[in-house]
Structure formats: structure tokens, C-alpha cells
Amino acid sequence: MSIQPIDVKYTAVATAEGGRDGRVSSDDNQLDVIVNPPKEMGGSGAGTNPEQLFAAGYSACFQSALGVVARREKADITGSTVTAEVGIGSTPEGGFGLTVALSASIPNVDAATAQELLEKAHQVCPYSNATRGNIEVSLSIV
Structure with missing residues (x-):
């Protein structure tokens, strides 16, 4: 399967700090969320x-x-x-x-x-x- 060329109209940019137990935010500040592993994976489940x-x-x-x-x-x-x-x-x-x-x-x-x-x-x-x-x-x- 070959990769098809794409005429990119928009690029989303997000940065994570702390990996699965930290924070993720977008460059335009529309997204800024705390991330935590779910309880089923041993985390607190406190964030998304x-x-x-x-x-x-x-x-x-x-x-x-x-x-x-x-x-x-x-x-x-x-x-x-x-x-x-x-x-x-x-x-x-x-x-x-x-x-x-x-x-x-x-x-x-x-x-x-x-x-x-x-x-x-x-x-x-x-x-x-x-x-x-x-x-x-x-x-x-x-």
C-alpha cells in the first residue's frame, strides 16, 4: 500500500508534558487538559x-x-x-x-x-x- 499525497489544509499542534501522567495542550490554547492513566491501568483516573x-x-x-x-x-x-x-x-x-x-x-x-x-x-x-x-x-x- 503506497502513501497517497495529501493537500494539507490544516495542521493541529499539541504538546505533552509528563506523558500519560501530565498535561496536553494545543498551540492555540483551545485544548489544555490534565492526563492521567485510567484506574484500570494503575493510574488515578483523575484526568482524561x-x-x-x-x-x-x-x-x-x-x-x-x-x-x-x-x-x-x-x-x-x-x-x-x-x-x-x-x-x-x-x-x-x-x-x-x-x-x-x-x-x-x-x-x-x-x-x-x-x-x-x-x-x-x-x-x-x-x-x-x-x-x-x-x-x-x-x-x-x-
Whole structure:
């Protein structure tokens, strides 16, 4: 798989201090959050964590990709939602890896159309394109 050229329209910049137990902020000061490991990983769980931030970004981006596809297909996705569940765990090699489960509610279309929209959005979404072949991503309609 070759890397496709991208006509970059925007670049987000964020800086971390203290890694998973510190602070993350963006260069424009729109994001400034304390990060802590979740309790399930031995942390305090007092702040957000990288997996929550990834889930927030992926779900928002995927919802927008769903909108792009819906406009092309002339489908009504009014009232739809997308939820991203991001899991983190150990790999057999001793590192860490992620999993993603994307679920969508699309109330104004039938189940077959909803699934088709979801599959097409998965081809459009930049997060899906970035993770494809690297981590397990599942899609479901709720």
C-alpha cells in the first residue's frame, strides 16, 4: 500500500508534558487538559487519557465522514450519533496496541442502508484511513 499525497489544509499542534501522567495542550490554547492513566491501568483516573482523546477525535471525524457519504447518497442522517470505544492493551511482543469499536445510530434509514453508509464512511474518514491495517476497527449499527 503506497502513501497517497495529501493537500494539507490544516495542521493541529499539541504538546505533552509528563506523558500519560501530565498535561496536553494545543498551540492555540483551545485544548489544555490534565492526563492521567485510567484506574484500570494503575493510574488515578483523575484526568482524561489519550484513549479518550482518540475516541473523541475518531467519533467526531467519523460522524463528519458519515455526513459526507449521506449527502452523496441523499440519505437522511438527522439525529444520528457515532460512538467510538478505544481499547488499549498489551501485544504479544511486549508493547501496547489499540482496538476501536465504532457504533452508529442512524434513525432515519433502514438497517441495510445504515450499514452501507457506515462502510462507505469508513472509506472516507481520515482516522479510518490512518488506522486501516494497523489496528482492529469494528463497525456496528445500534
